[in-house]
Amino acid sequence: MASVSVPSEGVSRGLFRRPTATTGLWSWLTTVDHKKIGILYGVTSFAFFIVGGSEALLIRLQLAQPNQELLSPSVYNEVFTMHGITMVFLVVMPLSAAFINYLIPLMIGARDVAFPRLNAFSYWAFLFGGIFVYSSWFLGGAPNGGWFGYAPNAVLDPTRGMTFYAIGLLMTGVASTVSAVNLAVTILNMRAPGMTLFRMPVFVWMSLVVQFLLAFSLPIISVALFELLFDKRFGTHFFDSVAGGDPVLWQHLFWLFGHPEVYILVLPAMGIVSEILPVFSRKPLFGYQFVVFSGIAIGFIGFGVWVHHMYAVGLGPIANTAFGISTIIIAVPTGVKIFNWLGTMWKGDLTFPTPMLFSIGFVSMFIIGGLSGVTHSVVPSDYQQTDTYYVVAHFHYVLFGGAIFGLFAGMFYWWPKAFGRKLSEGLGKVTFWTMLVGFNLTFGPMHILGLQGMPRRIQTYPEELGLTFYNLVSTVGAFTIAVSVALFLVNVAMTHRKPRGEAADPWDARTLEWLTTSPPPEHNFDEIPTVHALDEAWHRKYAETEGGAVVPVPAGGSGLEAEYTGAHAIHMPSPSYYPLIASLGLFVFGYGVIFSWLLAGAGAVVLLAGLYGWALEPSAE
Amino acid sequence: MRTRTRWVWSLLSLAVVAAACAPNAQQDSLNPQGPYADKVYDLFVPVFWIATGVFVLVEGLLVFFAIRYRRRKGRPAQMPPQIHGNNRLEIAWTILPALILAGVAVPTVTTIFDLAREPEGNALEVNVMGHQWWWEFDYPAENVNTANELHIPTGRPVLLTLCAVGLGYEDKPTPSDCQVGPPDGDPPAAIGDGVIHSFWVPELAGTQDVLPGQANTLVIQADEPGRYSGQCKEFCGLSHAYMKFAVVAHSPADYEEWLRNEQADAVTPEPGSLAATGMDVFLNGQCIACHAVQGLEDANGNPVVANGGPNLTHFANRECFAGCWLPNDDADELGRWLDDPAAVKEGSWMPDYGLSPEEIEAVVAYLQSLT
Numbered sequence: 001m002a003s004v005s006v007p008s009e010g011v012s013r014g015l016f017r018r019p020t021a022t023t024g025l026w027s028w029l030t031t032v033d034h035k036k037i038g039i040l041y042g043v044t045s046f047a048f049f050i051v052g053g054s055e056a057l058l059i060r061l062q063l064a065q066p067n068q069e070l071l072s073p074s075v076y077n078e079v080f081t082m083h084g085i086t087m088v089f090l091v092v093m094p095l096s097a098a099f100i101n102y103l104i105p106l107m108i109g110a111r112d113v114a115f116p117r118l119n120a121f122s123y124w125a126f127l128f129g130g131i132f133v134y135s136s137w138f139l140g141g142a143p144n145g146g147w148f149g150y151a152p153n154a155v156l157d158p159t160r161g162m163t164f165y166a167i168g169l170l171m172t173g174v175a176s177t178v179s180a181v182n183l184a185v186t187i188l189n190m191r192a193p194g195m196t197l198f199r200m201p202v203f204v205w206m207s208l209v210v211q212f213l214l215a216f217s218l219p220i221i222s223v224a225l226f227e228l229l230f231d232k233r234f235g236t237h238f239f240d241s242v243a244g245g246d247p248v249l250w251q252h253l254f255w256l257f258g259h260p261e262v263y264i265l266v267l268p269a270m271g272i273v274s275e276i277l278p279v280f281s282r283k284p285l286f287g288y289q290f291v292v293f294s295g296i297a298i299g300f301i302g303f304g305v306w307v308h309h310m311y312a313v314g315l316g317p318i319a320n321t322a323f324g325i326s327t328i329i330i331a332v333p334t335g336v337k338i339f340n341w342l343g344t345m346w347k348g349d350l351t352f353p354t355p356m357l358f359s360i361g362f363v364s365m366f367i368i369g370g371l372s373g374v375t376h377s378v379v380p381s382d383y384q385q386t387d388t389y390y391v392v393a394h395f396h397y398v399l400f401g402g403a404i405f406g407l408f409a410g411m412f413y414w415w416p417k418a419f420g421r422k423l424s425e426g427l428g429k430v431t432f433w434t435m436l437v438g439f440n441l442t443f444g445p446m447h448i449l450g451l452q453g454m455p456r457r458i459q460t461y462p463e464e465l466g467l468t469f470y471n472l473v474s475t476v477g478a479f480t481i482a483v484s485v486a487l488f489l490v491n492v493a494m495t496h497r498k499p500r501g502e503a504a505d506p507w508d509a510r511t512l513e514w515l516t517t518s519p520p521p522e523h524n525f526d527e528i529p530t531v532h533a534l535d536e537a538w539h540r541k542y543a544e545t546e547g548g549a550v551v552p553v554p555a556g557g558s559g560l561e562a563e564y565t566g567a568h569a570i571h572m573p574s575p576s577y578y579p580l581i582a583s584l585g586l587f588v589f590g591y592g593v594i595f596s597w598l599l600a601g602a603g604a605v606v607l608l609a610g611l612y613g614w615a616l617e618p619s620a621e
Numbered sequence: 622m623r624t625r626t627r628w629v630w631s632l633l634s635l636a637v638v639a640a641a642c643a644p645n646a647q648q649d650s651l652n653p654q655g656p657y658a659d660k661v662y663d664l665f666v667p668v669f670w671i672a673t674g675v676f677v678l679v680e681g682l683l684v685f686f687a688i689r690y691r692r693r694k695g696r697p698a699q700m701p702p703q704i705h706g707n708n709r710l711e712i713a714w715t716i717l718p719a720l721i722l723a724g725v726a727v728p729t730v731t732t733i734f735d736l737a738r739e740p741e742g743n744a745l746e747v748n749v750m751g752h753q754w755w756w757e758f759d760y761p762a763e764n765v766n767t768a769n770e771l772h773i774p775t776g777r778p779v780l781l782t783l784c785a786v787g788l789g790y791e792d793k794p795t796p797s798d799c800q801v802g803p804p805d806g807d808p809p810a811a812i813g814d815g816v817i818h819s820f821w822v823p824e825l826a827g828t829q830d831v832l833p834g835q836a837n838t839l840v841i842q843a844d845e846p847g848r849y850s851g852q853c854k855e856f857c858g859l860s861h862a863y864m865k866f867a868v869v870a871h872s873p874a875d876y877e878e879w880l881r882n883e884q885a886d887a888v889t890p891e892p893g894s895l896a897a898t899g900m901d902v903f904l905n906g907q908c909i910a911c912h913a914v915q916g917l918e919d920a921n922g923n924p925v926v927a928n929g930g931p932n933l934t935h936f937a938n939r940e941c942f943a944g945c946w947l948p949n950d951d952a953d954e955l956g957r958w959l960d961d962p963a964a965v966k967e968g969s970w971m972p973d974y975g976l977s978p979e980e981i982e983a984v985v986a987y988l989q990s991l992t
Contacts, residue, residue: 073863073967077859152815153817241833241835246834248832282700284704287710314830325726343704346690348686349698360687368676372672384650386828451649453823457861457862544703
């Protein structure tokens with residue numbers, strides 16, 4: 001990095017000298033580079049994806065036939081609980097975070113996020129939170145009360161599983177809260193000159209909405225998790241009706257977080273698709289402002305629909321009516337998004353490389369999840385469907401057919417940018433079609449199973465209910481999905497044997513990240529671009545004549561590219577040990593709360609030492 | 622795209638199932654058998670078809686655009702007209718769905734209030750208590766208490782009052798105890814430790830959650846005599862999957878007969894029979910610590926009352942036990958259960974009392990004599 005100058009002078013006040021490794025293990029452990037952190041998020045969450053997917057396969061094996069005893073009820077409860085926790089908190093959230101971390105500074109023309117060390121801390125706290133929850137398998141049993149952890153069942157369960165759940169999710173919650181503030185500040189304060197809010201790519205907008213959703217919803221689940229932890233560990237009675245507590249309190253707190261969480265999971269994927277569809281339609285996004293505003297509207301209304309998870313609780317007809325109507329209302333901005341994506345494809349010049357296939361797959365599968373979601377606003381109809389496999393089908397169409405398809409689209413689309421190599425298109429297309437077929441085989445029949453009387457979270461079912469055929473189909477589908485994921489991994493392995501050398505802009509794309517090299521240098525841009533329009537990169541390549549025809553601009557002819565004036569000092573933040581140390585302290589403290597106050601004290605000391613060293617660390621040595 | 626044709630196929634098969642109601646489907650929300658389930662179904666069907674219409678329209682447009690506007694083989698890349706949007710279209714596809722949804726909202730709201738109304742006229746009142754992992758049904762006016770099978774007359778609304786109860790209560794709890802906090806400073810420790818269940822018999826009504834500390838109500842009604850399968854829907858711990866029940870609807874005359882039988886004391890087995898030996902085991906062992914048999918007296922002359930376990934007075938008149946998971950008339954299953962309940966239903970609160978095979982055989986005979 002010839003252009004990066006690290007001042008070598010400076011008075012050391014920290015506990016350690018700042019680390020300097022730029023390659024190898026230590027460079028990853030101490031990095032504060034948003035791109036490296038993004039890749040760490042991606043690799044970690046994909047590893048968890050494989051684990052959570054394996055848990056799903058175990059569930060499907062157990063349910064393939066009636067009265068099976070492959071998994072005992074206690075193991076089954078642990079497996080389905082861990083599947084949910086993993087996929088929500090350790091896969092879709094951090095995989096979205098991978099994209100947000102990697103892309104936001106590039107898309108807004110910044111060199112890094114606002115607080116690079118805090119960004120590293122977020123990653124390590126998330127990783128340790130995930131490891132913490134998974135370590136419960138070896139320390140007395142995994143969480144077994146469902147990802148939704150309903151009290152009083154979660155409190156009364158004699159194992160430690162749900163204590164691990166509470167503390168582990170508090171850790172990942174710390175990670176997400178910190179990164180929400182970090183990224184919101186980055187987006188609002190660090191945009192390149194000329195990039196007004198309404199010149200931001202839709203992905204940046206959706207990410208911004210997500211950061212606010214996180215910042216406002218995570219404190220709610222944190223309160224609930226603390227209460228659960230106190231009930232389990234210290235004998236309080238927040239959810240114990242006998243002692244004057246209220247079992248429904250947990251549900252209100254959980255779903256007041258849990259519903260915005262759905263949009264936290266799906267809005268980044270919507271942003272990704274809104275970037276990809278225009279590129280492969282060779283048209284701008286249809287109704288940019290409407291897509292942005294509908295995303296913001298979804299963010300707001302998302303805080304007002306939580307009782308549609310609770311119609312059967314007995315809150316009364318007035319509460320159910322109010323939340324039925326709010327659920328109807330949130331369908332409108334969601335529909336607006338879908339119609340605008342269709343409008344983007346309308347009259348385009350469509351090509352179908354893998355990112356486009358996954359994006360169209362996203363739209364077509366998300367419609368199904370959206371429509372079955374509308375049926376949840378029909379409250380009496382939901383009295384039948386709640387807590388059945390119909391709901392399982394619904395949210396998998398939103399979170400797999402939606403979020404995961406969108407994230408796969410993003411991986412295929414930005415892979416050349418991040419690694420300088422394109423994933424194989426042939427294998428990619430096979431991956432897409434296998435996944436689409438497997439996905440629909442797995443989750444399509446679940447609609448019918450639910451309507452025919454299969455409740456959720458049951459370890460087995462009797463033969464006479466007539467549920468066997470579709471359960472078997474669903475199991476076959478699940479293994480088809482597993483094949484598609486394996487194909488993706490083969491693709492990654494093969495691609496990384498090839499040499500780097502992908503062009504800066506292989507897709508003829510529209511946004512700033514394609515202006516810099518693939519992969520980008522540590523400092524992202526040699527010269528911070530000045531932004532003149534939405535889709536700045538496109539406008540540097542093409543101009544519209546008065547008649548509306550599009551003509552290419554000769555290289556350098558737009559007059560917009562600043563001449564690169566050669567090496568000059570770009571100050572980049574130095575790596576640091578402290579984010580890792582502080583999050584390690586949090587990790588040890590977590591075990592201490594369960595096992596020993598001595599251990600908790602040790603964890604607290606490490607955490608405080610990490611924060612102290614962090615505060616006093618010189619900006620560079 | 623083949624996946625789409627398969628989708629159409631599976632949607633069609635869904636409609637077929639709705640119309641034909643497969644004979645083995647006993648827990649089928651698409652097969653309503655009473656006015657309350659009908660109301661829900663009559664709302665579901667039009668919404669389903671509206672959703673199907675939207676689905677066909679939007680997926681159709683998607684496929685059509687993908688084919689119509691694809692770059693054809695051999696044609697060079699073109700730059701299509703750069704359309705940034707269209708405000709009229711935006712307004713149209715905001716207002717139109719909103720109008721459709723408003724149309725759906727009207728019957729939704731009226732049905733919500735319809736279903737929440739107390740039944741008029743001569744409703745049968747039954748208290749439903751959810752235990753880990755079985756159902757207790759108490760008929761306060763009729764003085765009947767039974768488990769796992771809810772018997773009702775046809776053509777008459779049944780008002781259920783539901784709450785969840787835990788172990789170790791002294792007095793038989795009723796849903797009137799299900800109030801948050803200690804009433805009159807007298808803590809109802811009797812109903813502690815309950816977890817949330819959910820009462821669902823889809824062919825007769827929608828779901829109602831069953832909570833500790835809160836009495837909920839639900840109205841069900843069956844038009845025709847028959848056996849309607851039900852199940853706990855809210856995850857409630859280890860044996861959640863095994864918490865089933867059945868609603869048995871009788872003609873009013875048959876129901877009266879059932880009621881008279883249930884109100885009677887338990888039959889006493891012939892002295893010297895295997896069942897009589899079983900009764901001795903039952904009385905002298907641990908069974909009466911939890912289970913009631915009306916008319917039976919323990920060694921001290923006290924009546925045998927329920928304390929946490931199902932009432933067994935007319936056990937053999939029911940078809941199923943253990944959360945309606947196992948058949949009552951199967952002596953082998955009963956024996957397996959008595960030998961080690963937790964091996965049959967993991968987590969079962971009924972302990973393994975180490976009964977000998979002979980004792981088990983005798984108790985099974987006694988239980989099967991309790992008509």
